[in-house]
Amino acid sequence: MQKLLNITLNDLRVIFRDRGIWINLVLVPAALVFIIGLANGGFVTETTPRLRVDVIDYDGSALATQFLADLRAANDTLVLCPLDNDAEDFCRLRAGASERTLDEDLARQRLINRDALALLIIPQGFEANMQAGTPASIIYRSDEEANAPSLIQQAVQAVVQRTGGALVAERVGLDVADSLEILQFSDTADRDDFGQQIFTRAQALWAENLVTVNFTLNDAIERQLSPRQQGFGQSTAGMGSMYVMFTVFGALVVLIDERKQWTLQRLVMMPVARWQLLGGKMLSRFIMGMIQYAVAFAVGAFMGVNFGRDPLAIVALMVSFTLCITALAFLLATFMRSSEQASSVSLLFILTLAPLGGAWWPLDIVPEWMRTLGHISPIAWVMDGFRALLYFNGDLSTVVTPLLVLLGAGAVFFALAVRRFRYE
Amino acid sequence: MPETMVQARGLVKTYRRKDGSTVEAVRNIDLDIYKGEIFSLLGPNGAGKSTTISMISGLIEPTAGDAQIARYSITKQPMEAKKLLGIVPQDIALYPTLSARQNLDFFGRMYGLGGAELHKRIDEVLDFIDLKERQKDRIDTFSGGMKRRVNIGVGLLHRPQLVYMDEPTVGIDPQNRRRILDTVFRLRDEQKMTVLYTTHLMEESQELSDRVGIIDHGKIIALGTVGELVQKVGEEDRLILKVGQQKIAAEVLERLKQVEQVTSALYDPPQQAAEGADEATDGVITVFAKRGRRALPDVIQIANDASIDVLSVEVREPDLEAVFLHLTGRALRD
Numbered sequence: 158m159q160k161l162l163n164i165t166l167n168d169l170r171v172i173f174r175d176r177g178i179w180i181n182l183v184l185v186p187a188a189l190v191f192i193i194g195l196a197n198g199g200f201v202t203e204t205t206p207r208l209r210v211d212v213i214d215y216d217g218s219a220l221a222t223q224f225l226a227d228l229r230a231a232n233d234t235l236v237l238c239p240l241d242n243d244a245e246d247f248c249r250l251r252a253g254a255s256e257r258t259l260d261e262d263l264a265r266q267r268l269i270n271r272d273a274l275a276l277l278i279i280p281q282g283f284e285a286n287m288q289a290g291t292p293a294s295i296i297y298r299s300d301e302e303a304n305a306p307s308l309i310q311q312a313v314q315a316v317v318q319r320t321g322g323a324l325v326a327e328r329v330g331l332d333v334a335d336s337l338e339i340l341q342f343s344d345t346a347d348r349d350d351f352g353q354q355i356f357t358r359a360q361a362l363w364a365e366n367l368v369t370v371n372f373t374l375n376d377a378i379e380r381q382l383s384p385r386q387q388g389f390g391q392s393t394a395g396m397g398s399m400y401v402m403f404t405v406f407g408a409l410v411v412l413i414d415e416r417k418q419w420t421l422q423r424l425v426m427m428p429v430a431r432w433q434l435l436g437g438k439m440l441s442r443f444i445m446g447m448i449q450y451a452v453a454f455a456v457g458a459f460m461g462v463n464f465g466r467d468p469l470a471i472v473a474l475m476v477s478f479t480l481c482i483t484a485l486a487f488l489l490a491t492f493m494r495s496s497e498q499a500s501s502v503s504l505l506f507i508l509t510l511a512p513l514g515g516a517w518w519p520l521d522i523v524p525e526w527m528r529t530l531g532h533i534s535p536i537a538w539v540m541d542g543f544r545a546l547l548y549f550n551g552d553l554s555t556v557v558t559p560l561l562v563l564l565g566a567g568a569v570f571f572a573l574a575v576r577r578f579r580y581e
Numbered sequence: 582m583p584e585t586m587v588q589a590r591g592l593v594k595t596y597r598r599k600d601g602s603t604v605e606a607v608r609n610i611d612l613d614i615y616k617g618e619i620f621s622l623l624g625p626n627g628a629g630k631s632t633t634i635s636m637i638s639g640l641i642e643p644t645a646g647d648a649q650i651a652r653y654s655i656t657k658q659p660m661e662a663k664k665l666l667g668i669v670p671q672d673i674a675l676y677p678t679l680s681a682r683q684n685l686d687f688f689g690r691m692y693g694l695g696g697a698e699l700h701k702r703i704d705e706v707l708d709f710i711d712l713k714e715r716q717k718d719r720i721d722t723f724s725g726g727m728k729r730r731v732n733i734g735v736g737l738l739h740r741p742q743l744v745y746m747d748e749p750t751v752g753i754d755p756q757n758r759r760r761i762l763d764t765v766f767r768l769r770d771e772q773k774m775t776v777l778y779t780t781h782l783m784e785e786s787q788e789l790s791d792r793v794g795i796i797d798h799g800k801i802i803a804l805g806t807v808g809e810l811v812q813k814v815g816e817e818d819r820l821i822l823k824v825g826q827q828k829i830a831a832e833v834l835e836r837l838k839q840v841e842q843v844t845s846a847l848y849d850p851p852q853q854a855a856e857g858a859d860e861a862t863d864g865v866i867t868v869f870a871k872r873g874r875r876a877l878p879d880v881i882q883i884a885n886d887a888s889i890d891v892l893s894v895e896v897r898e899p900d901l902e903a904v905f906l907h908l909t910g911r912a913l914r915d
Contacts, residue, residue, distance in 0.1 A: 163691065418674065419672035419673070420675065425639070
C-alpha cells in the first residue's frame with residue numbers, strides 16, 4: 158500500500174509542478190460555472206413577471222371595456238398596451254417625446270420584435286353583435302406554439318368563455334321572460350335592465366369559479382427552486398462533472414507520455430506489483446477529479462447555491478462519478494497509441510457525453526428519446542442525482558439508483574482496464 | 582565454475598503483426614551471466630538485444646522459456662528477482678519537471694527504501710554520479726550527459742546485485758561517454774556488482790567486457806571473452822580498402838583470395854544516399870589475412886592491375902567487428 162501511495166503522491170507532485178494546472182483546474186471551470194449559470198437564468202431577479210399584450214379596440218363599447226377589465230383580473234401579470242402604459246413607458250410605445258399610435262401594422266411589427274407577446278383586436282360592432290346573438294370574433298395573434306398555449310392565450314380564452322357564457326345566460330333569461338305572460342316589462346329600458354342584471358349575476362357566479370384546479374408547487378420546489386438555484390445549481394453540477402472528466406481524462410495523455418519517457422517501463426521493472434502501479438496512477442487521477450468537484454462546488458457556494466440537506470449524498474455522488482470516470486479513462490488508455498490520438502479521443506468523449514448527459518443544459522428541456530439516449534452518459538446519472546439533491550431536497554435514499562449505476566459501470570470499466578492494460 | 586547471476590533458458594519472443602503473421606524477435610536464447618562480471622550483449626540495431634533484456638528484467642513476458650536472477654524466476658518470482666536488479670534504460674527514464682533528488686527519492690521508495698536509509702543512500706549516489714551540487718535542479722535543465730548520470734544513479738539506489746545498462750552512451754559527448762564507461766568499471770570493481778551491458782558499439786564492448794554475447798536476428802551467434810571470440814575467426818587482420826562508387830568485379834575478389842596469407846575477401850558495395858541521409862557510402866573491400874601487413878603490397882598491386890582507385894587503406898588488428906563480419910557477412914554498422 159505504501160508504494161501505491163508513493164506513486165499517487167509522486168503523480169500529484171508532477172501534476173502540480175505544472176503551473177498551468179491552475180488555469181484548467183480553477184480558472185476555466187469557475188468561469189464556466191459562472192457563465193453557464195447565467196445562461197440558465199442564475200441572476201434573474203425574483204420579481205413577478207409583466208407580459209405586454211397589445212390591444213386595439215375598434216368597438217370601444219362597455220362590453221369591450223368590461224372584457225378587458227376581466228382579462229386584467231384573470232391574469233395580473235398582463236399589461237394591456239397602450240391602455241396600461243406607465244410613466245416609464247413599459248409598453249415601449251414612445252418615440253422621443255410623443256407616444257406612437259398603436260395600429261395593426263405597428264402591432265404586427267411589435268410582435269416580430271417581441272416588444273409585445275400578443276395582439277388582441279376587438280372588432281367594430283362587437284357589443285352589438287353579441288347582444289343581437291350574432292357571432293362576434295376577437296382576433297388573437299401571437300407567434301407561440303398552438304399546441305402549447307401561453308398564459309396570455311389561456312387568460313383570453315377564459316375571459317371569452319366567461320363573457321360568452323354570461324351573454325348566453327342573459328339571452329336565455331330574456332327569452333324565458335318574454336315567453337311568460339305573467340312577467341311584463343314596463344318598457345324597453347326595464348327589459349334591458351333585467352337582461353343586464355342576469356349578465357352581471359352570471360359573470361359574478363362565473364368569477365367565483367365553482368370548480369377550480371388549484372395549481373401549487375411541490376413544497377420542496379416552492380421553498381428552494383429559485384432562479385439562482387436553478388441556474389447555478391445546473392452549472393455547478395454540470396460544469397463540475399464535465400471538468401472532472403477533463404481532469405481525469407488527462408490520464409490518457411499522461412500514460413502515453415510516461416510510456417514515451419520510459420518512466421512507466423522503469424516502474425514495471427522495479428519490484429512494484431501491477432495493482433500498486435495501476436492503483437497509484439488511478440488514485441492520483443481520482444484525487445484530481447475530487448479536487449475539481451470541490452473547486453466547482455466552491456464556486457457554486459459562492460454564487461449562493463443551496464446544496465440541500467444531505468452533504469453525505471453529494472459526496473457519495475461525487476465519489477461514485479469520479480470512480481466511474483477514472484476507470485473509463487484507464488480503459489480508454491489501453492486503446493491509445495499516441496498523445497495526439499489520446500487528446501482527440503478525450504475531447505470526443507467529453508464533448509459528446511457532457512451535453513448528452515445534461516451537463517450544459519437540463520435534460521428536462523430535451524425530447525423524451527434524447528433524455529433516454531442521454532443516459533448512456535455517466536453524466537446523466539450523476540446529474541439525476543444532483544438534481545434530486547439540489548432541486549428536490551432529496552437525501553441519500555433518493556440517489557441510490559444513480560449511485561449503483563455509476564459504481565456498477567465503474568466496476569465493469571475497471572475490470573476491463575486491468576485486463577487490457579499493457580506496459581509495452 | 583563461477584557463480585551464475587543470470588541464467589536464461591529457451592527465451593523466445595514472438596510478436597504478431599497486424600496482417601496476422603508472426604515475427605520472432607528473440608529465438609531460443611540460452612545465456613549465463615556470471616556474478617561480478619561485465620557482460621555485454623553486442624549486436625546491430627534490431628538484433629534483439631533490448632527484447633532479450635526486457636524479458637530478463639520482467640518488462641515483457643517471454644513467449645517461451647524463462648530467466649532466473651540469482652535463482653529467482655522472473656516469471657514466477659518477479660518481485661524477488663526485481664529486487665536484485667538495477668535498471669538503466671536507454672531512454673532517460675526520469676520525471677523531467679522534478680529535481681534530481683526528487684527523482685532519486687521517488688524511485689528509491691519504489692525499491693522499498695525509506696527514512697534515513699534512503700536519505701543516506703541518495704547522498705551516496707549523488708556523490709557517485711558527481712551531481713551533488715545540482716541535486717535540487719530540475720532534470721529538464723540538465724545536459725544530456727548529466728541526465729544519463731542521474732538515469733544510472735536511479736538504478737544503483739538499492740545496491741542491486743545486477744545492473745542492466747541498455748546502451749547508456751547513446752547520443753552523448755565523448756567526455757561524458759568516458760565518464761560513464763569509467764562508472765561501469767567502478768560498479769564492478771568497487772561495488773562488486775554484475776553488469777549486463779547492451780551496445781551496438783564494438784569499441785565499447787571490447788573495452789568493457791569480461792565476456793561478450795554477439796546477437797543477430799534474435800539469436801546469440803557467439804559468446805565468450807573477446808580473446809576467445811577473436812580466436813574463433815582465426816586471429817586474422819583485416820585490410821580495409823575504400824573504393825568509392827566503383828563496382829568491383831567478382832574476379833578481383835578471387836584474385837585477392839589467392840594472395841599468400843589471405844584467407845578471404847569480401848566486397849561491401851557502395852550505397853546511394855537515402856532520402857534525408859547526408860551522403861552516399863563508399864564501397865569497401867575487406868581482405869582477411871593472417872599477417873595483414875605482409876599481404877598489403879600484393880593486395881594493392883591487384884587493385885592497381887584492375888584499375889581500382891583505392892581511396893584509403895586501413896590495417897586492423899583482430900577485433901569484435903571482424904568477428905561479427907566473419908560470422909554474419911555484414912558489418913556491425915549495417
